[in-house]
Amino acid sequence: MPGTSATKAVSSTDPPPVAEELLTESRKHPGRWAGAGAVLLVAVFLIDSFAGAQIDWGVVRHYLGAGFLIEGLGMTLMLTLVAMVLGIVLGVLIAVMRLSKNPITSGVAWFYVWVFRGTPVYLQLLMWFNLALIFPMVSIPGIYSARTVDVMTPFVAAALGLGINQGAYTSEVVRAGILSVDEGQVEAAYAIGMGRLRTMYRVVLPQAMRVIVPPIGNETIGMLKTTSLASAVGVTEILLEAQHAYYVNNRIMELLIVCAIWYLAAVSVLSVAQFYLERHFAKGSSRPLPPTPLQRLRAAAGRKPVLR
Amino acid sequence: MPGTSATKAVSSTDPPPVAEELLTESRKHPGRWAGAGAVLLVAVFLIDSFAGAQIDWGVVRHYLGAGFLIEGLGMTLMLTLVAMVLGIVLGVLIAVMRLSKNPITSGVAWFYVWVFRGTPVYLQLLMWFNLALIFPMVSIPGIYSARTVDVMTPFVAAALGLGINQGAYTSEVVRAGILSVDEGQVEAAYAIGMGRLRTMYRVVLPQAMRVIVPPIGNETIGMLKTTSLASAVGVTEILLEAQHAYYVNNRIMELLIVCAIWYLAAVSVLSVAQFYLERHFAKGSSRPLPPTPLQRLRAAAGRKPVLR
Amino acid sequence: GTGGAASGSSSKNGLPAAVAQSGTLRVGMSPDFPPMEYVDEKTKNVVGVDVELVNALAKQLGVKVQIIQQSFDQLLNSVQTGRVDLVMSGLSDTAERQKTVDFVDYFGSQGRFYTLQSKAAKYTQPSAACGRTLAVSKKTDYYQQAVDFDKKYCSGAGKAAIKMLPTDSGSAARLQLEQGRAELAIQGAENLTYFEKQDPGKYEPVLSPLKSTPFGIVTKKGDSKMSGAVLKAMNALVKNGTYKRILTKNGMKYAIITPALNGRKG
Amino acid sequence: MTTSTTTSTTASPLLRAEAVHKYFGDHHVLRGIDLDVARGEVLCLLGPSGSGKSTFLRCINHLETIHSGRIWLGDETIGYRQQGARLVERPEREIVRQRRTMGMVFQRFNLFPHRTALQNVIEGPVQVRRENPKTARERGVRLLERVGLGDKFDAYPRQLSGGQQQRVAIARALAMEPQLMLFDEPTSALDPELVGEVLTVMKDLADSGLTMIVVTHEIGFAREVADRVAFMDGGRILEIGSPADVLDAPRHPRTRTFLSRVL
């Protein structure tokens, strides 16, 4: 096949000379189907093993509808919500303090993270609940005064303990998020006359959310499970309810499996929420958004060109 | 002050006409000193309160040197190490699978994350430990066969349960890290003839580490505390040792405080490790490295120009 | 709300003023210990032998009972901080624990070795336990007793040591027995009675009972008014036969003791 | 195209820099900058990479502190207040107020990626000047139309070409109604074909009498639009004068080598 010769102006009139007989095909993946088969086999085997195990699935079914476990789940969700809100508020505050140029501010923030991330949350819960060991009374002088044990109810202690502990972890996540925002954004905000604070919450934080949301999702799901520690101070969340039941009837695995099913349900709802939250904050970002399941369905239904 | 007039060529010979009498001074922060005072006061008050509380510090001091707690700490550290290594290996694997274009691969990875992130790790531990309820024997046909309860020692069950659970969380972190690496890096690697795998571990992962290390630090510190759940399957880690002691002598708060001190020490060591790890992977990144404490000291000692 | 914590003026039953005024006795319990205290699945109330006893006690004192559920780890702190007036949750009186709280002993608990009925025949003498795996809840006094037993009959006597398998509850210990990871377990005799009701013929106590340890009602250290009133009322229950009737009804005749303040010595 | 090609003016200058020095650590980046810019004047700043052009612009806006010297905007010193013989940094409140009187356009646009073009433009007026969102919107629309983006109100920055993004950035700066506009290489991140769009907009601004300092490598633009051209190197202004003088008959040898390479 000899080269083409000298200058030529190609005609630009449609249609182009499409050589349809040379359509490409993307690579075949026979391994995929083998893989799918293997995975399916393993799954069937596992399901069969579980079904045949010394686990009484009738009991599982029975407790799945039990009102007291659902109430416990309600308490779990409530506590998760309160603790996460507190944790995020504190986390943002501490992260901003950590990044301050003022050595005292950043020192205080550093100390907070060190102490609360460094000690077991179980101890922190007990500390809050038993604050009366240290401060028997709480009072705002002249206005209000009460016995600490009356103020520090199980729920208050659990929410404070979990939330303040979470704040330490969240602050690290938020700090990484803030650092991920291009310095130029801050300068642009300053240049149109924004102060530090407004720059933070109008420009930096909304962009940091892209990096912040996924780990916070992780942490929320973690919190859902961590709330079970609150049973130490007498909050009757789902796991404690289950324990009360299995201390009596000894159906340990069955009741734990029921809890697992409820947790899985809650985690699934949270994951969906996270997915849409991530999409929301990805608005305007350079990486294209993954399609929502709905969009995927629609795409699968419609006709599309051949490409991969 | 009228404007300067027409063209002029300024002499470029040194020295410049520095008007030393107009040196600037950076903003004064009287609030800082007030803040420092306030923080110090609060700290003194808290320390005083704790010292005067119904906590017997003599007991704390006594148990701080107790050999059995230090042994327990050793077990805690060991378990943390094994579980994190397993978690990170699995996490990277699952993250890469999640990002695969192959729907089966990514589906399996998604399912793994859903199940193990979604169910309480406490249940997972019990499941592994009580695997014999489902599979009484483990065997590699023809080679090896044993009773499950003999294979699944407390430590093995705890390491598997914690590590596999951690893998689910870590995979989300690693996935975010991989996505944070510029697409151009992958193309550059492909263009010099690297395959997918080599591109992943030579080019993408080392750069993703910048984003991955801080949350993994969080998770490692979390794991340190989560290992206490392993006491459910009889691993005698530090908290269980402390419980053994306080079930006997009732010194609950004192022993928990001793644990907290040991945890804090371990967390401090981990934080230092994290700091240097972050510096290592920040090598060549565009954001300048924060100085190490050593460098800070040296800088404070040396003379420096006036600037903030 | 409370008035002054001044416990000066005493009332007819000898209770501290604050309790007498409120007319309610707040009792801390960790309902993880059937049949002593556990949560009834239907009513969600805490029930059990301790509950029956404390109700009788309160009746004697002329006050109502409010049961406050807490985890085991939290119970003693709650006495300390005044969150509850007393704790009655199957807690063993030990000399070590007397350093921080006071006990009014009311129940002579016995630890028992037990195993699956099919394997019970093997255990005829203490040395039969040597070298076996023993599941025992770490939260109970039995853990220490098992260690002592091992010292006395096994490792201390030149035989194979007992392999300890600590668990976080009595029921978890039982699960290990069922799976065959443990060959023996220890449980209070009161629990074993309860298991027998649940799964007749499955388990069997073996060997002789461990040393009897009294359960005590926990009051704040040095609050002699409270402990005195409780001791007085317990003695009254013994005298009028209520005490014996409740324990006998529950098949726990073995546990009858003479109430005493900090009765365990050494 | 502009009103006068000779230099400055009757009244006091809008901007005056006096002996401005700046260090980064030990690195002496600005070595005594003296400069007057008259109201309505367009000054183009040329110079090799690293000569301190961006740093000087950022000092004007107090995005960087200075080491010594003063920068006057009208009758106020920027960023610092003289107290007796001392120059003390102003509190944030005052610095923010001073920045509002200046607009800045960056080389890399720095649009807010999470806001549409119009939202970018009205962010300052609504958030900082507390303008009524409705009137701000109307003004924002007019500004976007003025820079030729009448159909891109709702596009996010990443949906715009570089030239379009830079024009949004200009509209965003104009929305604060600044007395002085600072441009830092506004076209150097653009494709050659797109440069023209932005330069056209800037020329219109110059014609409308806005005071502008423009760091640029576009010699053609400087020749056509600037009232004066300054050449910087090594943290000093080596030469300043009319475009004809500096660009076509540079006195300083460094200016000559630089121009020979860029042209």
Add this chain to the structure above:
Amino acid sequence: MTTSTTTSTTASPLLRAEAVHKYFGDHHVLRGIDLDVARGEVLCLLGPSGSGKSTFLRCINHLETIHSGRIWLGDETIGYRQQGARLVERPEREIVRQRRTMGMVFQRFNLFPHRTALQNVIEGPVQVRRENPKTARERGVRLLERVGLGDKFDAYPRQLSGGQQQRVAIARALAMEPQLMLFDEPTSALDPELVGEVLTVMKDLADSGLTMIVVTHEIGFAREVADRVAFMDGGRILEIGSPADVLDAPRHPRTRTFLSRVL
């Protein structure tokens, strides 16, 4: 400066594209590209933004799949293998092998930021070609010296200017000893003063007889170095020929408007 200003050659072409079509979703980006590049030829590709120049280059390297058509490198079709009447994508192993015969230089350099200049250069030889690290080092040093960076072996990319980074990128591509070099606007992210450095290196490569396809807006470079110039618009090559013909006497009206704006 180059050996011949007329077009191609005696033997079969090194690269031949036949009716290459490419879609992004519904967007028909390449609409039938036919092109021959002879061994030793330097081809410059010109065209407005969005005309598909980068996409075509990426298809040559199989960084993008194509929809129909074939691209030959020597006597192999790139990325796909013909099996009867079907064009089936090759397994990864073969694609990787094919890519090794081509070097690519990107607009935004894409150096590995976590490796020094020298490490960037030897990454391919050591990791992909399994060369002995010591000989690879020696060759890397020579390559860096060839692009004028004899003193920057241990610098990380961020410590280098744009022009220096791009020269490292060229050295990295050369280290694989490619038969064909692809350049995608290698100078358009550079400051005007730095463009020269990179173009000089590229001119040296061209003079040494390397086959090159260069997407560029640098008309001066094209005129001086290219054997042929092609002009693309809307996914087609509208005009191809000697620089003199295409740049000074374009036949197509679209080429004329484009050149008038860029020049």
